[in-house]
Amino acid sequence: MYIKNINLQKHSSIKIGQIVEVLMIELGDEIPSNRYLIAGANNLLLSDNPPPLMMLSKDFAFIKEEDDFLIIGSAMPTGRIVSYARKHDIAGFEFCAKLPGTMGGMVAMNAGVKSYEIFNILHSVKMNGEWILKEDITHGYRFASLSAVVTHVRFKIIKGFSQELLDELKDLRSNQPSEPSAGSAFKNPEGDYAGRLIEAVGLKGFRKGDMAWSEVHSNFLVNLGQGTYEEAKFLIDLAKEKVLEKFAIEMQEEIKIL
Numbered sequence: 101m102y103i104k105n106i107n108l109q110k111h112s113s114i115k116i117g118q119i120v121e122v123l124m125i126e127l128g129d130e131i132p133s134n135r136y137l138i139a140g141a142n143n144l145l146l147s148d149n150p151p152p153l154m155m156l157s158k159d160f161a162f163i164k165e166e167d168d169f170l171i172i173g174s175a176m177p178t179g180r181i182v183s184y185a186r187k188h189d190i191a192g193f194e195f196c197a198k199l200p201g202t203m204g205g206m207v208a209m210n211a212g213v214k215s216y217e218i219f220n221i222l223h224s225v226k227m228n229g230e231w232i233l234k235e236d237i238t239h240g241y242r243f244a245s246l247s248a249v250v251t252h253v254r255f256k257i258i259k260g261f262s263q264e265l266l267d268e269l270k271d272l273r274s275n276q277p278s279e280p281s282a283g284s285a286f287k288n289p290e291g292d293y294a295g296r297l298i299e300a301v302g303l304k305g306f307r308k309g310d311m312a313w314s315e316v317h318s319n320f321l322v323n324l325g326q327g328t329y330e331e332a333k334f335l336i337d338l339a340k341e342k343v344l345e346k347f348a349i350e351m352q353e354e355i356k357i358l
């Protein structure tokens with residue numbers, strides 16, 4: 101393991117944060133339990149004072165086939181997973197196109213699009229050197245209860261990559277803002293949409309400093325330039341407060357705030 105200085109303003113998708121020291125984990129290292137793991141930082145909002153951080157190094161960015169299984173290292177970026185699946189005619193990963201992140205981040209968030217979620221297709225994950233079957237992991241909408249850092253993820257290989265499905269899902273992204281964001285800020289409450297609620301309380305397009313609830317998709321908190329953690333947090337708290345007041349709904353953040 102080694103320490104690397106990472107500029108979170110560059111690394112994070114929402115372009116907020118400082119330069120921080122991050123402990124880089126290499127293959128074979130014992131993973132500390134007193135540090136917070138970040139990956140692609142596509143779902144993170146980091147304050148100027150984050151907890152001690154760690155990240156899996158490039159050692160964990162691999163894909164290999166063993167018997168009928170595909171084994172993917174947790175640091176593998178989603179874009180490269182989709183390219184591999186296309187090249188080797190493997191089904192199931194089409195929805196990962198344009199879903200920014202890494203294999204590990206997808207598992208931890210049970211990331212997905214519409215009815216497609218990573219837990220639908222994965223077989224097992226490796227934590228602390230042990231393979232755990234998906235059936236033994238509590239998971240749900242944008243959530244998985246993981247007891248440790250996931251280093252490897254295993255999938256049963258099913259043949260038949262669908263370019264049509266990929267194109268269809270990519271089209272859904274046309275209503276996504278182009279400015280830096282961390283994806284959906286809130287989970288959709290049961291039977292409703294967070295974006296609809298944010299709009300209904302008058303916050304669509306609402307701006308604080310350089311952060312705003314997007315004009316294009318109200319559940320995206322966008323950075324219009326030099327947005328800060330404080331501005332982002334202000335807008336998140338404001339939306340929660342207003343939605344609670346008007347609809348008696350407690351919205352839950354999808355973004356992880358550190």
Ligand SMILES: Cc1cc2nc3c(=O)[nH]c(=O)nc-3n(C[C@H](O)[C@H](O)[C@H](O)COP(=O)(O)OP(=O)(O)OC[C@H]3O[C@@H](n4cnc5c(N)ncnc54)[C@H](O)[C@@H]3O)c2cc1C
Nearest residue numbers: 139140141142143200201202204205206208211212250283
């Ligand atoms: C423009 C945009 C569009 C998006 N669209 C979608 C979408 O359609 N659907 C969707 O579900 N999400 C979406 N997101 C959110 C994001 O893409 C996903 O949550 C993604 O899975 C995050 O991966 P990451 O590697 O960046 O994880 P990070 O953001 O770095 O981390 C997220 C969480 O995962 C944990 N984690 C990461 N790796 C591991 C590991 N190996 N073991 C254990 N825990 C780990 C971290 O501790 C953290 O709690 C979008 C984001 C953006 C910016």
